[in-house]
Amino acid sequence: MGRSKLRLELIHREKDRRTAFEKKKKALEKSAKELSVLCNVDVAMIVNDPFTGSTSVWPPEPPVVERLIHSYESKKRDGDSGTKTFHLSDFFNDRIENTKTEIYNCNDEKITSMSSEELKHLDEYLKAKICAVRRKMEMIKASRMPPAQMGSDMVQVQPEIMQQTYDFVAGNGD
16 A cells, blocks of 8 residues: 655644655755756755755755856846747747648648548548637637626637638638
């Protein structure tokens, strides 16, 4: 029999909370060391102790931690944080490009060799996907819109992107 699942909630007794804090901190330091050694990556950890007000740093060598902090700050300052922020329009533009690539990869031989029944199924499939995308876009817009603004204008979620996608799939676009 395995261990019972740990409930994540505040430990009310301060002594138990302090003991749990020390155990978890040691476990984090051990995991950080393993990550550093096994994967050959630089790892630093700064922990504020709420009980003593002290701050502990791992690894204990200040030059290593300072080098990591300076590296992080310079990347942040240069705009190279390693992450990119995507907006909803970026997501749909990427989806359009991926769909175009997939359709281009579906060469003419495949389409010309399809029977009329297969083409009808493909047409129905694509129309269903377009409807699903429209519904999803409406739900996303509705969840972002204040309730007072919700109304018939919900259907107008980036209509130019939807029309481009539909025209392309229907063969009317580029």
